[in-house]
Amino acid sequence: DTEVTQTPKHLVMGMTNKKSLKCEQHMGHRAMYWYKQKAKKPPELMFVYSYEKLSINESVPSRFSPECPNSSLLNLHLHALQPEDSALYLCASSQIGIGELFFGEGSRLTVL
Amino acid sequence: AQRVTQPEKLLSVFKGAPVELKCNYSYSGSPELFWYVQYSRQRLQLLLRHISRESIKGFTADLNKGETSFHLKKPFAQEEDSAMYYCALKDFGNEKLTFGTGTRLTIIP
Numbered sequence: 001d002t003e004v005t006q007t008p009k010h011l012v013m014g015m016t017n018k019k020s021l022k023c024e025q026h027m028g029h030r031a032m033y034w035y036k037q038k039a040k041k042p043p044e045l046m047f048v049y050s051y052e053k054l055s056i057n058e059s060v061p062s063r064f065s066p067e068c069p070n071s072s073l074l075n076l077h078l079h080a081l082q083p084e085d086s087a088l089y090l091c092a093s094s095q096i097g098i099g100e101l102f103f104g105e106g107s108r109l110t111v112l
Numbered sequence: 113a114q115r116v117t118q119p120e121k122l123l124s125v126f127k128g129a130p131v132e133l134k135c136n137y138s139y140s141g142s143p144e145l146f147w148y149v150q151y152s153r154q155r156l157q158l159l160l161r162h163i164s165r166e167s168i169k170g171f172t173a174d175l176n177k178g179e180t181s182f183h184l185k186k187p188f189a190q191e192e193d194s195a196m197y198y199c200a201l202k203d204f205g206n207e208k209l210t211f212g213t214g215t216r217l218t219i220i221p
Contacts, residue, residue, distance in 0.1 A: 031207045042198055042211040043156070056208055090156070099144055099202040099209060103156040 001026040006091050006104035014112050015081060021107045023074040023091030032074040033101065034066060035090040043090055049074060050096060081111045114139040116201050116212035124218045125189045133184040133215050135173075135199030144202040145182040147173055148211070151195045159184075159197070169193070194219045 004025045013019050023032065030051050035043035048056035049068040063085075065077040074091055088108050092101040115138045125131050137143055147159040160168045162175040162182060173184045182199060199212040 033207070033209075042214050045208060045210065048207045050207055055206060094207065096207065099146055099161060099200075100158045101148075101156075101209060105155050 002102070004091055004093055004102050004104035006089075006107050008107060009105065010108050010110075012110045012112065013078065013081065015083070017081075018077070018079045020078065021076040021089055021091075021109070023076075023093075023104055024072055025093040025102070026072055027093060027102065028071075028095075029093035029102070030071060030096050031094045032068060033090075033092040033094075034074070034076050035092065037088045037090055037106070047076075078109070081109075083111050086110045114143075114201050114203065114210055116199050116210055118197075118199055118212040118215050120215045121213065122216050122218070124220055126220045127191055128188050131184075131186045131189045131193065131217065133197050133199075133217065135182045135184065135212055137180050137182065137199075137201050139180075139201060141204045143175075144204065145173075145175055146200045146202065146209070147171070147182075147184050148198045148200055149195050150198070151192075156198070189219045191219045191221055193217060 007022045032049045034046040037043045045058050046060045047066045052068045063080050067075040088106040090106045091104040094101045117136045119134050145162045149159040150156045171186045173182055175182050196216050198214045200209050202209050
């Protein structure tokens with residue numbers, strides 16, 4: 001299996017809701033990433049997990065809470081989001097130190 | 113902090129003509145540079161990396177440390193090259209990968 005799978009593909013939530021985005025890979029990769037991509041903009045790094053530990057947090061607001069329960073799974077917990085958080089959220093994975101990221105198709109989030 | 117700049121947001125080239133997508137970077141150490149591509153309705157994927165010095169789908173890119181550039185080139189454009197191209201820089205010693213602003217390449221038949 002050489003794919004990164006993200007669920008759900010689409011999510012609409014209100015500003016008071018709590019929801020989660022999920023990401024899974026079975027390539028044995030020990031680095032996993034969350035990126036945020038707004039329309040017509042490049043992906044912006046949010047978080048990196050290396051060996052299931054949070055290694056990079058790009059000063060992301062605490063309303064976004066990442067979790068890496070095991071080496072195959074990555075979650076992004078969402079709470080009290082703002083409309084400006086509406087975007088495509090991309091998950092990726094890679095071998096440590098290689099720089100070749102494998103991306104999922106993304107979860108398109110709309111915050112009302 | 114590192115920065116990756118792609119000066120052209122849009123680039124249109126006739127089929128069979130040469131293609132050059134520009135990428136400039138600023139980084140204090142030794143950079144690792146990559147080109148990623150996103151074809152229509154496909155996920156973002158790696159095209160090539162500078163340490164491999166390989167040609168993928170006819171594309172090559174040379175790291176020029178003096179000019180801090182990593183331009184992507186292909187001698188003869190094909191229609192299937194139409195896509196969004198991102199230059200990316202990886203930090204040394206950690207997994208941070210920063211993307212440039214992207215260039216949308218359109219090949220005119």
